[in-house]
Amino acid sequence: MSLFITAMLSDTLVPIQTQTPTPSVNTSAAGVIPQWLQFPGWRWVIALAVVIVGVVISRYITRLIGRPIARQFQRQSVAQTALRLVRLSIVLLTIALGASVVGLRLGDIVLSVTVFSAVLGIVLAPIAGSIVNGLFILADQPYEIGDMIELDDGRRGFVDDITIRYTKIFTLDNTFLVVPNSSIREQLVTNFSAEDERVRQTLDIAITYESDLERARELIQRAAADIDDVIEGGPDIRVGNARYPARPTVFLNSFGDDGIILRLRYWVMRPYKLPSVESDVADAVWSRFNEDTAELEFAYPHRHLVFDHTSGSLDATVETGPASSRSPSPSEVNTDVHEDRDA
Secondary structure (H helix, E strand, O other), rough: OHHHHHHHHHHHHHHHHHHOOOHHHHHHHHOOOOOOHHHOOHHHHHHHHHHHHHHHHHHHHHHHHHHHHHHHHHHHHHHHHHHHHHHHHHHHHHHHHHHHOOOOHHHHHHHHHOOOHHHHHHHHHHHHHHHHHHHHHHOOOOOOOOOEOOOOOOOOEEEEEEOOOEEEEEEEEOOOEEEHHHOOOOOEEEEEOOOOEEEEEEEEEEEEEOOOHHHHHHHHHHHHHHHOOOOOOOOOOOEEEEEEEEOOEEEEEEEEOOOOOEEEEEOOOOHHHHHHHHHHHHHHHHHHHHHHHOOOOOOOOOOOOOOOOOOOOOOOEEEEOOHHHOOHHHHHHHHHHHHHHHO
């Protein structure tokens, strides 16, 4: 019986001991590459070639699937982000393949990351924050590529690109502004092109109390309506649950110290040239007031200084120069006259 068991163990152990190990990537690569091409450092050259080929393939694939992906997403920024992720995945896959050719294994990479985790954490923390905020921007949709926005500091521009790390803005000063997503999410961003490009502007005009109020309101409304980029009239514009007249309207805002303050409200068709439209409206109002025959006058501060017996005394002594060249006082003049008479 013992001899039978020994024979069975010998039959099962011999195949296990004589089983050939699975060749690794390095040994398989060495078997494929001819011996005369295995010069010193040939693995690094092959790894570099694999990475280059992977980059080229990633560009070709993104161009090939660009239109189908763009049709699947309504937002251009999301489609571009999806294409970037596809391209990045291909490049990372080829880098991993090149690393295996050199001899790097997953365990070695994990060990290296563990050793440098503290340094990498400090360096990559802002980048990771921007990436997370970029995902929130893509999901919340506060703005889209092509929208005109304004930041907290007053800078305006058009959104040129949205990535998971930053937002690129083409400013009205013909410059590029790259804002990290972690920074732009903490700001108040005004979107002029979100759904309706029409923007309401205001202009305060002060007229004197002696001016014809109704005539002034009529002239201001006509002046604003004559500008090409200003909405002349039409159906009321709805903002939320409220409705506002589309034509220029003038309201009596307040009674100031120097005159009556009239507030002009008008709608601009497109927000892309707001300073130019504001200047045109102000010029038109100025021209209307100057050409009209009615008694209309812009108000400005007037100050009258009145002195009476309650105002006290005023010292009006004037010195014309140094003490040697100053004019003689009346007492000195009288003294000189008496001396001349005595002589």
